[in-house]
Amino acid sequence: MAHISTGVEYGLHCLLHLTEQGGVREASVRDLAELQGVPVDYLAKLFTKLHKAGLVIATEGAKGGFALARSAEQISVLDVVLAIDGDKRLFECQEVRERCAVFDEEPPGWATSGVCTIHSVMQQAEKRMRESLASQSLAEMAVRVSAKAPRGFGPQVVKWIEGRAAGRRRDRSGAGSN
Numbered sequence: 001m002a003h004i005s006t007g008v009e010y011g012l013h014c015l016l017h018l019t020e021q022g023g024v025r026e027a028s029v030r031d032l033a034e035l036q037g038v039p040v041d042y043l044a045k046l047f048t049k050l051h052k053a054g055l056v057i058a059t060e061g062a063k064g065g066f067a068l069a070r071s072a073e074q075i076s077v078l079d080v081v082l083a084i085d086g087d088k089r090l091f092e093c094q095e096v097r098e099r100c101a102v103f104d105e106e107p108p109g110w111a112t113s114g115v116c117t118i119h120s121v122m123q124q125a126e127k128r129m130r131e132s133l134a135s136q137s138l139a140e141m142a143v144r145v146s147a148k149a150p151r152g153f154g155p156q157v158v159k160w161i162e163g164r165a166a167g168r169r170r171d172r173s174g175a176g177s178n
Contacts, residue, residue: 008084010036014027015075016145020142021143021145022145023154032066056069097111
């Protein structure tokens with residue numbers, strides 16, 4: 001079982017499209033969902049969480065949808081993980097050390113004093129993981145993705161999303177002229 005959900009992965013991919021490197025300043029959840037091949041309802045729930053966490057803002061108008069609430073440099077991967085998955089602990093200590101059969105249901109003080117050694121190791125690992133995720137900004141990730149993708153990919157995504165938004169505008173203006 002993964003500690004960080006698939007929702008975080010989809011959320012990050014969508015947010016990368018909303019960065020300067022991604023080229024799309026705002027996009028609808030529907031367009032982002034179809035672009036990523038994920039159900040619209042699923043992505044809408046993710047964007048509700050991102051909005052509540054202050055990472056995206058809802059935009060209005062013909063091109064309405066969502067945009068980053070602050071610069072991509074100010075949004076860390078940890079911000080996205082916490083917004084979508086919540087503040088889950090990496091490890092929940094079960095105090096197994098208290099249940100050793102040789103203790104006859106009376107664990108000695110030496111066995112249970114202080115923080116469990118295993119728990120301590122897991123806390124240290126979680127701290128390092130959080131530090132690493134906090135040190136990676138959305139902007140830094142977007143630069144790496146942009147450097148890896150062919151030069152025309154970003155503009156192709158922008159054109160695709162803008163074409164869909166224009167199609168919705170035409171549909172709305174044509175609907176009232178019957």
